[in-house]
Amino acid sequence: MVHSTNMMVIYVDHHNQVLSWQGEAADVFGISPEPFATVGMHVMELPWERVVEAAPNLNNTLTVMHTPSGRTLLLSIVKLPRQVMTLDYLLVISRLDMIQMEPNEEDRLQLERNALIRSPKMKKIIDIIHKIANVDSTVLLLGESGVGKTMLARMIHQVSSRSGRPFVAVNCGALPDSLIEAELFGYEAGTFTGGKAEGKRGLLETAEGGTIFLDEIAELPYHVQSKLLEVLQENTFRKVGSVEVKKANIRIVAATNKDLKQLVAQKSFREDLYYRLHVVPLTIPPLRERREEIVPMAQLFVDTFNRRYGRQFFLSQQVQESLLAHEWPGNVRELENMVERMVVTYCEDTEELWKETIGTCDSDFPLELPGKQLPSLKEAKKQLEKELILRAYDLYENTYRAAEALQVDQSTIAKKLKEYRREDASGANKRSKKR
Structure with missing residues (x-):
């Protein structure tokens, strides 16, 4: 990461126009400190047009550039894997002499999530x-x-x-x-x-x-x-x-x-x-009070899990409407878990089940299986156990308190969670090979 006074992040849409920017850039980059002086400007109007010209065709590229004042800057072009609303790519510019360590994947995802902030309440928090x-x-x-x-x-x-x-x-x-x-x-x-x-x-x-x-x-x-x-x-x-x-x-x-x-x-x-x-x-307001962020955030999670599991899942209009209709008592964590479930179980015939899942994700029982098929008692117990453990972990946020609530050893919860993640990853790989 770099010091904030020596870094600037520019959010660019698919028309190559600046949506917004963050960072104190007036002294470092020679740009007016007033946001409205840059917002709406085409990237070609910025002082580094030769570098930015190729930006939409680049992917996570680092480029050294020089300003008229003689400063050496590092331009990182982060092309988003899938267009998030109108956002298409990020330009992260920093002074080369002030860099302390390279940005990592977690930092990149942080920048993407920051770009999804839409609600007035969250914008006020970011300002503070x-x-x-x-x-x-x-x-x-x-x-x-x-x-x-x-x-x-x-x-x-x-x-x-x-x-x-x-x-x-x-x-x-x-x-x-x-x-x-x-x-x-x-x-x-x-x-x-x-x-x-x-x-x-x-x-x-x-x-x-x-x-x-x-x-x-x-x-x-x-x-x-x-x-x-x-x-x-x-x-x-x-x-x-x-x-x-x-x-x-x-x-x-x-x-x-x-x-x-x-x-x-x-x-x-x-x-x-x-x-x-x-x-x-x-x-921080709950997700139900910032609904304008639900679909963009869900799309970001879709992109993340598509990369992780090698899938090509996308949010249809019907699924987006179901996401917006849900109250999300578990907030962003619940949304992330729900999207991961949708991505890893993706097949052409499951969209109706997903809509039911979103609408009843706090139900006490698993979804009814297609064709009215009944699971074996052993399989039903296993599924119920999984639902209980995942819900307890989601509610209490750590294995010790989840174990206390379910009256089992902490090692049991940790072992089961590891097993569930391994099963999800294995299932995703198998489905990917079949496609």
């Missing part, structure tokens, strides 16, 4: 994220499960001056209470029986200079909350089993789908920590 890019204020992301809190946490990191340093994501609900303190803060040699003889550095040290994202912050044990408070107040911490005070040069972004005020009233969450986290609160 850019306004706080160069300060280290703590951000608290609020919203239902699956709304995209992790994506926004990553965006906060990417547009900040810390973007060239680590981004470390921690799911506080996924770690056992007995281990989370040692994982976050590390431990000294000889602290634990069976621990590493030389001790271990914690995730706070791993994120040094960068951003640490504490997801499900409400699940953080009470005694660990006081240690996190010290990090926020003093920028210091101590490893488990140590008296040595270490400096913490990190930015903290936290997220939860719980009502922290209520937890404070119940004495299960520290009030002082709540106020330290609540500096810049951002409430």
Whole structure:
């Protein structure tokens, strides 16, 4: 990634006109800082026309170019695999001398998802994220499960001056209470029986200079909350089993789908920590309140899974209408899972089943099989078990809490999820070979 003040992203439609752009480009690229000065402009009017001229025919190409002022820039042309609404490709331009590391696949997908933001509420959130890019204020992301809190946490990191340093994501609900303190803060040699003889550095040290994202912050044990408070107040911490005070040069972004005020009233969450986290609160609206993003986002997921599984699935008008009619209680995560299911089970006769699936995806029972065929009791139990485990994992977002809800061992949930992914991938490969 690159520093945001040295990078510009231009979104271009299939008519080669600029839809929008992000980045502080006036000083670096000689373009007016006012967005309306560039939006609607044809790419040929930009100062790098010879490079951009071939853009629609290029695919993820990196090109070195020079500006009239003598700056050396790197132009990355990202041709989207399938036209998303009117968006056709991205131009990512950065100063070659300021690049710290090459953009990866995750960063590319992040750019594509950013381009799909349509709703006024989400645009306001993105504006705030850019306004706080160069300060280290703590951000608290609020919203239902699956709304995209992790994506926004990553965006906060990417547009900040810390973007060239680590981004470390921690799911506080996924770690056992007995281990989370040692994982976050590390431990000294000889602290634990069976621990590493030389001790271990914690995730706070791993994120040094960068951003640490504490997801499900409400699940953080009470005694660990006081240690996190010290990090926020003093920028210091101590490893488990140590008296040595270490400096913490990190930015903290936290997220939860719980009502922290209520937890404070119940004495299960520290009030002082709540106020330290609540500096810049951002409430992400659920997907049902930003329906203009459902189809573009679904198309992006279709493109992603088509590449992954070697398929050629597309969203028909009828399926798009079904997607828009659904309430999406599981938000973006549910949409992503639903699209993956559609892609991996693709065949010409399944569109009606998909429409039923979208409409009844929160049903207690699997879809009725074609031709009124009944599965064997063994197969029905297996299918019901799969539905329960997938739903529990979707609801609780980690294997430990899903196992607790279903009253089974965590290892059972982890093993079954791995088995389901292997079955889905295997089935997709077989269907691909038949086509």
